[in-house]
Structures are given as structure tokens and as C-alpha cells.
Amino acid sequence: MALEDELSPNGVKVYKAMKEQAFLSDEKMGTAERITQTARLPKNMVLNALQELQAKGYCRRKVREKAAGYYLTK
Numbered sequence: 203m204a205l206e207d208e209l210s211p212n213g214v215k216v217y218k219a220m221k222e223q224a225f226l227s228d229e230k231m232g233t234a235e236r237i238t239q240t241a242r243l244p245k246n247m248v249l250n251a252l253q254e255l256q257a258k259g260y261c262r263r264k265v266r267e268k269a270a271g272y273y274l275t276k
Contacts (some may be wrong), residue, residue, distance in 0.1 A: 205217065208258060209251075209254065209255070209258065209260070210251065210254060212247050212248075212250065212251040212254075213251045213255055213260075215241050215243060215251070216241050216243070216248055216252060217251075217255060217260060217261075217274070218241075219237055219240040219241035220232065220237060220240075220273070220274050222240060223236065223237075223240055225237075225274060226274050227273055228262070228264055228273055231264060231271035231272055232273070233269040233270070233271060233272070234248055234249055234252065234269070234272065235269070237252070237272065252272055259275065259276065260274060261273060261274050261275060
């Protein structure tokens with residue numbers, strides 16, 4: 203099944219932005235701010251897309267002191 207079939211257009215855009223920046227492990231993860239800059243979407247849309255990715259198992263969120271970090275799992 204293709205990525206576009208499972209995710210919304212914003213979800214696909216955020217997924218590709220994270221892949222482009224190589225946020226692929228918990229050692230190398232990015233904040234919502236960095237993902238927002240790369241995806242060129244409003245922050246609220248990026249946060250909603252990140253929640254969608256989390257719900258479908260495509261990414262994980264790790265709580266840190268200042269800002270949460272996100273990285274891809276699939």
C-alpha cells in the first residue's frame with residue numbers, strides 16, 4: 203500500500219520533510235519547528251500531521267526538557 207493511500211496530503215508532506223532531514227532515530231530527531239520550516243506548512247497543520255503519523259505508527263514522539271522530538275519509525 204502506498205504512503206499516499208494511508209496518509210493525508212499534509213501527512214505525506216511532513217513525512218517526506220522528516221525523511222529529507224534524516225530524522226530516523228531517537229539519536230537524530232527534530233522538533234516541530236524544524237519540520238515546519240522544511241515542510242513549509244503552518245505549525246498547526248504540522249502538529250496535526252505529526253499526530254496522524256504517530257497514530258498510524260510512522261513516527262514517534264519523545265518528550266525532552268525544552269521541546270519534544272520526533273523521528274520516523276517506518
